[in-house]
Amino acid sequence: MHPWTGKLRQARRHRTDKRPERVLNPVRQGQRHHPDGRFVHRRVPGLKGLQPPAVHQPWTISGIERARYDSPDPLIVPADVMPRFRRTRHSS
Secondary structure (H helix, E strand, C coil), rough: CCCCHHHHHEEEEEEEECCCCCCHHHHHHHHHHHHCCHHHHHHHHCCCCCCCCCCHHHHHCCCCHHHHCCCCCCCCCCHHHHHHHHHHHHHH
């Protein structure tokens, strides 16, 4: 048996998160912790020239500007899918 097995089981039993159903919003986290966009610039070099607040939400920039950054069209728009997510999350 691996030495961490007992510790992992104990951690699962005694969760420290007071709200385990919480879903973190990566956009809000980025705006809060890296308002200048340095994390996004480091991880997505193609968006290096994009300034805040657009760097945290590149799907909101216009098609012409998006082409400048070689950013593809968004597959989904978060604002459009959030109501459906909330309905299905609370129905289970």
